[in-house]
Amino acid sequence: MGRRQSDSELGRFALLALFLMGAIFCCMVYLFLSIVSNPNSITVDSVSELGENGREVALGSEEEDEEDGECCGGIEHLELWGDAVRWGSQFKVNSSEECCVACKAMCGDQGGPCLCDSWVFCGNRVACGLRFGECWLKKQKDTLEPDRKDSGDLVMWTSGFIFGEREGIVGLETEYGVLRIKLFPDCAPHSVAYILEMLQVPHYAGCHFYRAEDRGSFWDSLGNHVENAPFGPPFALIQGTLEAHGIIFKNIPTEVSHAVRRGSVAWIDSGPEFFISLANHFEWKKVYTVFGSVLPEDMEIAEKIAQLPSKQEVWSSINVSVLERPVDLWVRRIKSNS
Structure with missing residues (x-):
């Protein structure tokens, strides 16, 4: 059976309770001041939730959507032929994206045809051997009917197309x-x-x-x-x-x-x-x-x-x-x- 608490013990517990209440009050004041000094912290969640629900585009999100960025993709296990405008044996890059960018750089800004409209990259280190990293920049006789040599899982090349402003x-x-x-x-x-x-x-x-x-x-x-x-x-x-x-x-x-x-x-x-x-x-x-x-x-x-x-x-x-x-x-x- 537990014993009854004495008056001195009750006094000590009362002081401890007052101390805890004071500590909690100080924490709440600190939290309030933090929120006031950084108002964005309470708006991020509400803005993202609005976008996820799809009811209305939040301020600024439409502008972000309009910036899609540049693409530079190709098709793996595809080798395109064509007249080389830059020989891969003398031009090596680190990725198919870099090869694509190099081809795009040969398109003028005046809306004319691109000097390079297709590219071929060897990116499989084992299969390519000494040809690893080769980037062949090419020009097709017909941009809508590129000269395809081979495709399939055994082909070690990655190829892509580039169309000028009035092409494709x-x-x-x-x-x-x-x-x-x-x-x-x-x-x-x-x-x-x-x-x-x-x-x-x-x-x-x-x-x-x-x-x-x-x-x-x-x-x-x-x-x-x-x-x-x-x-x-x-x-x-x-x-x-x-x-x-x-x-x-x-x-x-x-x-x-x-x-x-x-x-x-x-x-x-x-x-x-x-x-x-x-x-x-x-x-x-x-x-x-x-x-x-x-x-x-x-x-x-x-x-x-x-x-x-x-x-x-x-x-x-x-x-x-x-x-x-x-x-x-x-x-x-x-x-x-x-």
Whole structure:
């Protein structure tokens, strides 16, 4: 059985309690003064949470999305031939990115053709041996049909494409007009390689647009989101497939993801489903592989398709607008001076 506390013991406990209360009060005062002197510490979490919820773009995040940065990617286990403008035996670098950058540096600033439009790098130290680090800079006779020597797991080279400002443009031909698309081979080399492969098939069918949703009242004519408006539906896009009869489609690996802007052409997942955006979708947070962009003067064709008769369907609990009659499309070559 415990014994009863004496008066002297109660007094000591009272003093100890007062001491603890004073210490706690001092800590609270210190914490308050720290917050006041550093106000940003209480706003970071709230701003990031707003962006994650996707309700509205926080101040400054849109500007960050607009800075996508430079790309310099290639395709492993691919060797491109072509006329060498710089011999790899005399030019070695540390990475395929450096080789790509060296090729890009040979593109002028006046919008003319690039002196180098393809590059080949040997980056496997074991397989390359003495050729490790070689960077061959080349010029193709036809930028839309590069001279391919070999591909496959046994090929030790990595290759990439570079298009000048007026080069690398293909057309999606429809009954409403031709959507000219500038391809991004340095950001999405696998995607662009597939599109170039499609150009070599003279007759094919199966490609078409089947979904079309206009900008509604949620985005203005420039594609900018209207403040406090929903993000859809409608979602301001036209969607279709680029899987043609006669071509065996292989899933496109995820490549550099950029912000989706008005005119962006991007895969849905790994393809062959794709979409053309009619608005700036910064809320999508760069989750799609953007492999090209419609020339601004051709966006009126995409807008026309978005206005075609459609019917409402529900896909995975999302309301979508499906064209009553799909719009066939064909991938066509476009001359550089078009």
